[in-house]
Amino acid sequence: MLTKDGGSQIFLVGADGSGLRRLATSASIDTEPRFSPDGGSIYFSSDRGGSPQIYRISVTGGQAERITFEGSYNVSPRLSPDGKSMAYITRVGGLFHVALMDLASKQVTILTDSAKDESPSFAPNGRMIVYATEVNGKGVLAAVSVDGRVKQRLSSALAADVREPAWAPFNR
Amino acid sequence: MRNIYLISAITVLLAACGSQPPAPEQTPAEVKTSTPTDVVVTKPVVNVVPQPTFDAMSVAALKDPRSPLSKRMVYFDLDSYVVKDEFQSTLAAHSKFLAANAKMKMLIQGNSDERGSREYNLALAQKRADAVKKSLALMGAKEDQMEAVSLGEEKPVCTDQNEECWSKNRRGEMLYNGEY
Incomplete structure (x- = not known):
């Protein structure tokens, strides 16, 4: 760009x-x-x-x-490794969530309920999405499974702001 | 004989001039005003040095709050890079100043609030700076006097999590030579 x-x-x-x-x-x-x-x-x-x-x-x-057609703010597209779905950030009621769209059916699932999510990135196995979010004013990394069921914080020990995660390629 | 009288007359005249007592020195305090003595004068008589006329469109006025040139911010609505009508008079003043002062340069910095995609905000802030530059150019400023850059969400003026702060960060800021 x-x-x-x-x-x-x-x-x-x-x-x-x-x-x-x-x-x-x-x-x-x-x-x-x-x-x-x-x-x-x-x-x-x-x-x-x-x-x-x-x-x-x-x-x-x-x-x-x-x-994307639902809502007034949809950005940060990231395709899954198999190309069949797309993670992105959607704004709903002023809050920014990670969403997942099935590209064939166009069905959308909102995966997170946190308020300031950014920069989603697929794990190479396509089953997890890591993203940046904010907790108590600090940038942190979190991950969510593609079905939305499993959520975890990845970087609570870090003192500094965390931004823009991207999954590294897997090298043997 | 007559010459002697003439010389004497001249001599007397000169002596008379020379012996005149010097006129007393006039000091400002002895200057009589025409004010009638039964009227109370409330204002003291002062020596008034004429002040230079304030020029609101001069280089000296760039930071003077009396001048429209001291207004440097254009604020934007959410997701928007449309320059609102309320900023047209400020932009008109700046474009007039730039048109009249060819050596002056302006840097326009576009900014966004911190919500949403960082990368998208970089592009949005660039659009805001471009919009301010375009408005100024349409009103007479030369394109090559101005540069529009984006700071994205990276340089907020406040960090509170509320609309009052976010609205202050959604801005284009105009800076002149020496200020950046």
Whole structure:
């Protein structure tokens, strides 16, 4: 994602830095791009429809397709390793929760009841989602199972604020 | 004979001039005013040094609360980067100042409140800074005098968890050379 020519727009560039290409053209905010696991699409947040929502676009370009429709604030798309579901952050009544959408049925489940969740990230096995949240004014890491049943705090011992977790690739 | 009288007359005249007692020195205290003595004068007579006229659109006025140029904040609604009408007169003053002072530069810093996605807030704050810059340019400021940057949610002016604080953080802030 680049801020170029004013405003946030999404560009594709080769890993060697060559082939810079604008992917989506709009006068709105386009940000938080994430590849689908098969590499064929990019999911991103945009307010092109009037409020922050999640869209999908093919890496070859074309029309962006809107993915989220419930509520007035849906951002931070993260695809599951099998590409079948998407975790994201949704705002409900002023509170920010981790939500999960089945991409085939479009069914949405809200997984957390904490108020200031951010940056969801799938575990490589696809069964847990780690995210940043706030407890007593401090940034902490937490995790929730994809069915919402198991919740745990991961970083209560840390004194500093914790932000933007991303699951490391598993290297043998 | 007549010449002698002339010389004498001149000499007498000169002597008379020379012997005149010097005029008493006038001090300000002895200056008589035209105020009638039975009227009570409530204001003391002072030497008034004329003050320079205050120029609200000068470089000196940039931080003077009497000048609209001292107003540096544009506040935004939630999720929005629309510049509201209530800020148009402040922006008009700044654009007029920039147009008249080609050497002045402005940095516009966009900010958001701390709720929601950090990355999204970075983009939102950029849009806010861009909107302020665009408004100023439309009213006469030169594009190359201004730079719009985003601070996202990283530089709040307050950290309370309430709308009063959040609304203060949803802002575009205008800074001139030497202030950043």
